[in-house]
Amino acid sequence: MPELPEVETVCRALSPVLEGAILQDVVIRQFSLRFPVPPNFHEKLVSRRIVKVQRRAKYLLIELDDGGVIIGHLGMSGRMTIYRVGDNVPLPGRHDHIDFKVVSGDLVRFSDPRRFGLMILTEAGILKEHALIKNLGPEPLNPDFTGAALADRLKGCKSSIKSALLDQRKVAGLGNIYACESLFRSGISPNRRAKNVQGIRAIKLMQAVQSVLTEALEAGGSSIRDHIQPNGKLGYFQKCFQVYGREGAPCPTCNCDWLVTGGIKRIIQAGRSTFYCPRKQR
DNA sequence: CTTTGGGCCTGGACGC
DNA sequence: TGCGTCCAGGCCCAAA
Numbered sequence A: 001m002p003e004l005p006e007v008e009t010v011c012r013a014l015s016p017v018l019e020g021a022i023l024q025d026v027v028i029r030q031f032s033l034r035f036p037v038p039p040n041f042h043e044k045l046v047s048r049r050i051v052k053v054q055r056r057a058k059y060l061l062i063e064l065d066d067g068g069v070i071i072g073h074l075g076m077s078g079r080m081t082i083y084r085v086g087d088n089v090p091l092p093g094r095h096d097h098i099d100f101k102v103v104s105g106d107l108v109r110f111s112d113p114r115r116f117g118l119m120i121l122t123e124a125g126i127l128k129e130h131a132l133i134k135n136l137g138p139e140p141l142n143p144d145f146t147g148a149a150l151a152d153r154l155k156g157c158k159s160s161i162k163s164a165l166l167d168q169r170k171v172a173g174l175g176n177i178y179a180c181e182s183l184f185r186s187g188i189s190p191n192r193r194a195k196n197v198q199g200i201r202a203i204k205l206m207q208a209v210q211s212v213l214t215e216a217l218e219a220g221g222s223s224i225r226d227h228i229q230p231n232g233k234l235g236y237f238q239k240c241f242q243v244y245g246r247e248g249a250p251c252p253t254c255n256c257d258w259l260v261t262g263g264i265k266r267i268i269q270a271g272r273s274t275f276y277c278p279r280k281q282r
Numbered sequence B: 001c002t003t004t005g006g007g008c009c010t011g012g013a014c015g016c
Numbered sequence C: 001t002g003c004g005t006c007c008a009g010g011c012c013c014a015a016a
Helices: A006-019 A039-046 A126-128 A147-154 A160-164 A177-188 A199-218
Strands: A024-030 A049-057 A058-065 A070-072 A079-083 A096-100 A108-112 A118-123 A265-267 A274-275
Touching: A006 A049, A006 A058, A006 A079, A006 A108, A006 A199, A024 A039, A039 A070, A039 A274, A049 A108, A049 A147, A070 A126, A147 A199, A160 A177, A160 A274, A177 A199, A177 A274
Parallel strands: none
Antiparallel strands: A024 A096, A049 A058, A058 A070, A070 A118, A079 A108, A096 A108, A265 A274
């Protein structure tokens, strides 16, 4: 499911429930995720107080009062569901891998049918050096990540700009959907070499990235396939997609005759689908 | 060093 | 209804 806006939505939903809460029990039903859930996961968490819930790139970071940190990732199909005290908590299904129960009676359930997600432990003091964290690029919604900074990071990069946007070392948090949408908004061809996205193009791209992510966040993320917010509401940014998943549809902004042009194209780059308008994007 | 492609998993959509 | 095929928002890792 989740790219930056979806993970941020999850993070914002979890924060008021978990921050300050003491973990009463952690039930692990499935240890086999992208990386195994560590054997001491339960022991390290129970009776600890959660002090902070944060996001870095597409990772959730849940910090404990003893300096422990849970690194969580939702993979492609991961979901967090919040049950407030008194809510009816359904019996766990086969994909409900971990329950975090806090003393107030609230419960957070991690589910992930495809098990590409992960839930592991580290320590706050060494978090920044953790293999999963240390190579992450800057956060695109950080205001000091400018077009010039992006251009600098793309220097010498021989891959396509589309593939570069998916590289978490260059920009953290973009996935296939928001990479496609950002390129469309900025009028840049996904096939352009990344190193040639400089100057005004890089500025426009960075503005597009930030506006797409901000609007998606305001919509509660995109609900395609099974992504829903932890409160059960559907995000609705998928209604705003201009190219993603719209192969053959007329381009929403150029008034070319789409019966002639064929409208939005789908191509494969580095094994991933890219959607774009060849007329608007150069 | 950089870049690409395979693989990890399951479920849903589609064609026959 | 059932079966096979293809596809999916991510990321690690081996290979080129």
